[in-house]
Amino acid sequence: MSEHTKTDGLPDVMPSAVLEPVVLDKSRPRSERMASDKIECNACPVLCQISPGKTGACDRYANASGVLVRVDPVVLLRRTLEHDDAALVPFAARSDESAAEVQANPLAAQNEVFVTGIGSSTTYPDYKPAPFIVASQRDGVDMVTVVTEGIFSYCSFKVKIDTDRWLGPEQANVRCKGEVVGHVSTAEYGSQMLSLGGVHHLTGGSKKEGRVTCEMMLALGNKEAVELTIDGGSQVTIQSGKAPIVNGVEEQRMRVGCGSATIGIFAKQFFGQADEVVVVDDHITGVLTQHQAGRCLDMRPSGIRIRGRKSTPGRYFQVANPGTGWGGTDIADPLSIIEGWDSETAWPGLKLLMVSTTGEHAAWYVLDDALVPQPAEMPAAMQSVVERIGENCEPSLTTVLFLGGAGGSLRAGVTENPVLLTRRIKQAMVNVTCGGAPAYVWPGGGITVMVDVARMPDRSFGTVPTPALVAPIEFSMRLDEYQALGGHMEHVRSLDDALARGAWHNDGAPTARRWVANASANPWPLGEPPMLG
Numbered sequence: 001m002s003e004h005t006k007t008d009g010l011p012d013v014m015p016s017a018v019l020e021p022v023v024l025d026k027s028r029p030r031s032e033r034m035a036s037d038k039i040e041c042n043a044c045p046v047l048c049q050i051s052p053g054k055t056g057a058c059d060r061y062a063n064a065s066g067v068l069v070r071v072d073p074v075v076l077l078r079r080t081l082e083h084d085d086a087a088l089v090p091f092a093a094r095s096d097e098s099a100a101e102v103q104a105n106p107l108a109a110q111n112e113v114f115v116t117g118i119g120s121s122t123t124y125p126d127y128k129p130a131p132f133i134v135a136s137q138r139d140g141v142d143m144v145t146v147v148t149e150g151i152f153s154y155c156s157f158k159v160k161i162d163t164d165r166w167l168g169p170e171q172a173n174v175r176c177k178g179e180v181v182g183h184v185s186t187a188e189y190g191s192q193m194l195s196l197g198g199v200h201h202l203t204g205g206s207k208k209e210g211r212v213t214c215e216m217m218l219a220l221g222n223k224e225a226v227e228l229t230i231d232g233g234s235q236v237t238i239q240s241g242k243a244p245i246v247n248g249v250e251e252q253r254m255r256v257g258c259g260s261a262t263i264g265i266f267a268k269q270f271f272g273q274a275d276e277v278v279v280v281d282d283h284i285t286g287v288l289t290q291h292q293a294g295r296c297l298d299m300r301p302s303g304i305r306i307r308g309r310k311s312t313p314g315r316y317f318q319v320a321n322p323g324t325g326w327g328g329t330d331i332a333d334p335l336s337i338i339e340g341w342d343s344e345t346a347w348p349g350l351k352l353l354m355v356s357t358t359g360e361h362a363a364w365y366v367l368d369d370a371l372v373p374q375p376a377e378m379p380a381a382m383q384s385v386v387e388r389i390g391e392n393c394e395p396s397l398t399t400v401l402f403l404g405g406a407g408g409s410l411r412a413g414v415t416e417n418p419v420l421l422t423r424r425i426k427q428a429m430v431n432v433t434c435g436g437a438p439a440y441v442w443p444g445g446g447i448t449v450m451v452d453v454a455r456m457p458d459r460s461f462g463t464v465p466t467p468a469l470v471a472p473i474e475f476s477m478r479l480d481e482y483q484a485l486g487g488h489m490e491h492v493r494s495l496d497d498a499l500a501r502g503a504w505h506n507d508g509a510p511t512a513r514r515w516v517a518n519a520s521a522n523p524w525p526l527g528e529p530p531m532l533g
C-alpha cells in the first residue's frame with residue numbers, strides 16, 4: 001500500500017487495487033458523425049456531445065480542453081466552520097501520486113469534514129461505483145460514506161404553507177407559467193399543503209409541462225421564490241423558510257389553533273370581560289358560552305344563534321365560505337355569521353367579542369335594547385387578551401420538503417447487491433443524508449427519502465433535460481457493514497485522498513471543492529448509534 005492513500009483505521013479488507021487510479025473507457029463516441037473535438041458526456045441518458053469550451057444541456061458538465069469535467073465544485077461540510085467559504089480549492093490530478101500527502105488536511109484526521117453529494121458528479125450508468133466512497137472515522141469506528149448526485153425522475157416537493165387564507169379547493173391544479181405542476185393537498189392544522197412536481201408532471205404531460213415543472217422544482221429546491229396560481233383559488237408566492245405571499249399580501253401569523261381550540265386556550269381570560277365570545281374560523285368557529293370551556297366556567301347562555309352546521313356544542317362548521325377574510329373565511333363583517341339572538345335568553349347590554357384565530361381581526365359590540373349588536377370601544381383588558389392571541393401565533397412560513405425515490409439503480413453505485421442496502425437502511429444501520437442534511441426514510445419498500453431543503457446547503461439541486469432533478473445523496477455506515485452488504489471496497493478512498501484528488505474517476509469528475517459550514521440544526525451526518533454500536 002502506498003503511503004499517500006493509507007488511512008489509519010482502515011482494516012485489511014481493502015485490496016491493493018484501491019490505490020490505482022481508474023480511467024474510464026472514452027474510446028469511441030457513439031455517433032460516428034460526432035466532430036472529433038467534441039466529447040460525449042455520459043453522466044445521464046441525454047448523452048450530450050459537447051464542443052470545446054462549451055457546457056452540456058444541463059450546464060453541469062463541460063468540455064475543458066478536451067477533458068469532460070463537472071463544472072460545479074464538490075461541497076464539503078466542515079463541522080467547525082462558522083460561515084461558508086466561497087473559495088474554490090482545485091483538486092490535484094489523480095495521476096499526481098504525491099498530492100494526497102502534500103494536501104493532506106489535518107481536519108480529516110479530526111473527522112471535521114464530510115464530503116457531500118453536491119457537485120460530486122454521477123457515474124451513470126449506475127453499475128459503476130459512486131464517484132466518492134470515502135473512509136473516515138467516528139468515535140474510533142471505521143466508517144465509510146458513499147456519495148453521489150442522484151438523478152431523480154420520481155421526486156416531488158411537499159410544501160407546507162402556514163396560512164388560514166383560502167388557497168384553493170383540495171385536489172385543485174396548481175399552475176406555474178400556465179402549466180399544471182402539482183395540486184392542492186390536505187389542509188393541516190394552521191397550514192395548507194401542496195404537492196408540487198412529481199413524475200406525472202415531469203414526464204407524463206407535454207414537453208412544456210415537463211420543462212416548466214423541472215424549472216419550478218429546481219428553483220424551489222434551491223430556496224428561490226416561485227409564483228403559482230391555484231385553479232379556483234389564490235395566487236401564491238412561496239419560498240423555503242420565508243413567509244408565503246397570498247394574493248400579493250405577505251402572511252404574518254399562523255393561527256393559534258382552530259376557533260374551538262382558541263376558545264379552550266383563552267376561556268379563562270375571556271371570562272369576566274365578555275358575556276359572549278365568537279372565534280371566527282373557516283374550519284371550526286367557536287362560541288364561548290355554548291362550548292364546554294364556557295360551561296365549565298358556569299357561563300350564562302347568551303342566546304346567540306350562529307349560521308353554519310353545528311358540530312358539537314359551541315363548535316360550528318361552514319359558517320361562511322372559505323376566503324381571505326376573517327379566520328380564513330370570505331367575510332369582512334363578522335356580524336354576518338350571526339343569525340340572531342334568542343330574545344328569551346339574550347339581554348340588552350350583553351358584551352360580545354368577535355375575534356379571528358390569529359387576533360388580526362377583532363371587534364367589540366354591546367347589544368342595544370332591540371338586541372342588535374352595536375360597535376363599541378374595546379376595553380383595554382380585552383384588548384390585551386386579543387393581543388395575547390396574536391402573541392401566541394407563530395410566524396407564517398413556507399416549508400419545502402424534497403421527496404425522492406432512491407431505491408432504483410442508484411443503489412448499484414453503492415453495492416453489487418442493492419437489496420441489502422435497502423434492508424440495512426430500514427434497520428437503521430445506514431444513515432441517509434442529502435447534502436449532509438438528515439433525511440427521513442419512509443417505511444415500506446424502496447428507499448423513499450424526504451428532506452427539508454432549508455437544512456441543505458444553498459444550490460444543492462440541479463436538473464437534466466430528461467427532465468429530472470439532480471439531488472445529492474450520501475449513505476454512511478460502518479466500513480465492515482459496507483463490506484458485508486457487497487460494497488465496492490476496491491473504490492474506498494481515504495478522506496485525505498478524496499480531499500486532495502477528488503472523485504475516483506477521471507472523466508466528468510469535479511475539479512474543485514468548496515467548504516460549507518454544517519448547519520447548526522443538523523446532526524453530524526455520519527449518524528448515531530446503533531449504527532456505531
Ligand code: SF4
Pocket residue numbers: 041042043044045046047048055056057058059060061464465
Ligand atoms: S444533460 Fe448534462 S449530465 Fe446529461 S449528458 Fe448532457 S451534460 Fe451530461
